[in-house]
Amino acid sequence: MEIKDEKMLKPNEYVDIKIKIQNLISAYKSVNDKNVVNVLKQDTFALGTQYGIDETNEWKQLVQIVDSVSCSHQNAEKTLLDLESLVNAFEIPSHKQIEKLFKKIKKVPDFESETVNLYEASYLGINDTGNAKKFLILPDRNGKLHGVTGDFDIQIVNGLCAVCQNIGNVSLFSTKVKQRGADGNYVKRGNYICRHTDECNRQLIELEHLYDFTDSVTKV
């Protein structure tokens, strides 16, 4: 008999739940139309079924607490933490694996010592502000990780992030992608992405955009 994996949620699904729950609490306080609030509530609570966690105690408890219009943001936040036990957190590769991901790069930042909320992380990123560079560990559609480094413009602008598709503080990340088989032929790729990867992860719901970004900086 197959044993079902206890970790049922991906980080982006957990992020989706967190955002929608907090939106619902905001609606309790700001929307007067009961029907609108009820529709929002139904949509939010349907996430349990959508992500296959509706039978877990953690979800049932969350629904029970958030169901009350007097539920505060802090109370919801606290209860949401219990869902972390269901999340398949991002696994930081070992030191050796990271070295392999960034072949030919001499100074790779220490991903292991970064404080990252791995329950909300769909990818990893470290800014090397002194050298105007960014180091990224990105998954592709097949679950394979890629180490990508590139220039990260120190200028911060307000714009759309290619990864999370939100408007916020972004900078231009540009990297060279090597053409397969060809010697020294590179294609330059530039994308505006969130300045801070933790902020990006906290609002990253659709993995398709992340995968598209991975493709654009790893494939010609």
Ligand SMILES: [Zn+2]
């Ligand atoms: Zn972003």
